Amino acid sequence: MKRPNDVILRTVTKVAAVIILTFSIHLFISGHHFPGGGFIGGLTFTAAITLLFLVYGIDTIRKNVSADFKAVAAIGVLISALTGVGGMMAGKPFLYQSSGSVNLPFLGDTILATAVLFDVGVALAVIGTALTIITSIGDDR
């Protein structure tokens, strides 16, 4: 069978994947005050990986990213759940979140919130789940 000529797709993907991944991180961070957050950031991240799957094939990508996506999802939910427990350790209600401003080198006065950790968990859960679905549909021969 003749392989389709996809040189344009391959070339664009090399640039686009980087842009999408960067944008997903931007969405993730801006989610604290503006539209965005772990869920959308995670989905955008998954979109980039899916694009790579489509263009280069699942097997090629899996050689470089060997993580078990089910475990990624589980670790994500685990992180979220444990941030809730963290509030309990401080004598506050479950899921209690706190924030404070810290003077960091280079970044200056920065507000750090425990809600970000919760969101990291959400992002990992979304990435893990979405990629599990895509690989289990795509892998089936």
Added chain:
Amino acid sequence: MMNNLIIGPIIIPVIIGLVLVVFKNNLGLHRYLSLFATVLIGLLAVLLLKQISTGGIQVLYLGGWEAPFGITLAADTFAVLLVLTTAIVTFCCLWYAFSSIGAEREQHYFYPLCLFLIAGVNGSFLTGDIFNLFVCFEVMLVASYVLISLGGTRMQLIESIKYVLINMISSFLFLVAVAYLYAITGTLNLAHLSIRVAQSGQDGLLTVVSLLFLIVFSLKAALFLFYWLPGSYSAPPTAIAAIFAALLTKVGVYAMVRLFSLVFYHDPGTTHLFIGALAAASMVLGALGAVAYDDIKKIITYNVVISIGFVLAGFASFSLVGIRGMVYYLLHDMIVKALLFLSAGTVIHLTGTAKIRKVSGLIRLHPQLGWMFFIAALSVSGIPPLSGFIGKVFVTAGVFHSAYYWLGGIGLFTSLMVLYSVMKIFMNVFWGHTNLTAETEKGTTQGLLPPIVALTALTIALGLGAEGIHSFVDLAVDGLLNPNLYIDAVLAQNVK
């Protein structure tokens, strides 16, 4: 009282289940950590019971967002008693699964799924927010969808399609009903709902919405709308079927009891009478099914339907005695249904058939199993001194006290049918000429008996020692009959 312990029964199975997903190849870890989780939940429940009996209903505002704005968890005696029984029953069913479920299913996340199911069940018991109740139902249902189809045998796939569809429809109706209720009252917190509905006097519109909830929970609890249940509960392997029979329908019953004792209790002439009529219908139809079939699985699944009818007959009476009986009977039924499913499942495992005419004289080969099945059969039908008796007495007294004589009569008559149906299994399978030998059996009882022994001991203990949990049952009944106790615990003074 603010109390972080309440989140324990929900978050412990979630965390341990997730850890097990990460370490998915270590099956020894899966077995012992999942047992450990149920033990931990049981201990927490005992601790909570102690705290409630001294300090009143315990409440947790998640993330510090106070009621009615955030999600509230409220642990009253009724909910915590159910959490405790859930932990005990799950412990026994998981223990039974060790030597019956098979490595294939274990590798495909059987134990984590059970733990997620328990998280959903406990969440439904402990939540004080009706939308959160919906979410916890979904957590439980999604886990049960996977569990019912886990293994992918032909029978399981056929039944799981029915099971998923019927639950999708009822979840959809649940969401619609919640939306109606929110549109009318403007709140989702159960305690706040109770106040708002009381203020408006529960007019016709609210009663209609309450009946929509009744339909939803009837589908989940298999009250009258049970036609999906006999098929779905006989498809999965014994350990899973036992967990389903013992827990899932009870969550529907709990939700119904909570809603119609805390929120929609102003028009019992309509709503509670309707529950009573549905209870009578499911007792009669369930009894017909249990008597008609000669398939062990069918007989015991129809027995689930009868007991749901009986529990809700006690609730429909809405009297002190009737509700006390309901609480006793509910706790008894969770334990004894697990016992019945596990012992009947063991019979099928040994003989390779569920047809009672094909087997006889099993008691010569397995006397312990036979006598424990006999005790389970007596307990299911409410023979003293076993645990079913006390609940049956109180429910019947309560129903007669509220002048629902027809309901009480049906309850007593179907009890006889229950006795007949389970004795039919016992006499056909265990009595008579032994037609099997130790060599022609399809399986062994190795490792299967200890959990059955534990549950049998429990049903005897609960029957003889009913006095021991009397104070807790009375606290639970008190909470169900006095919505103000719940409201005062959840809401601050200025909201009311």
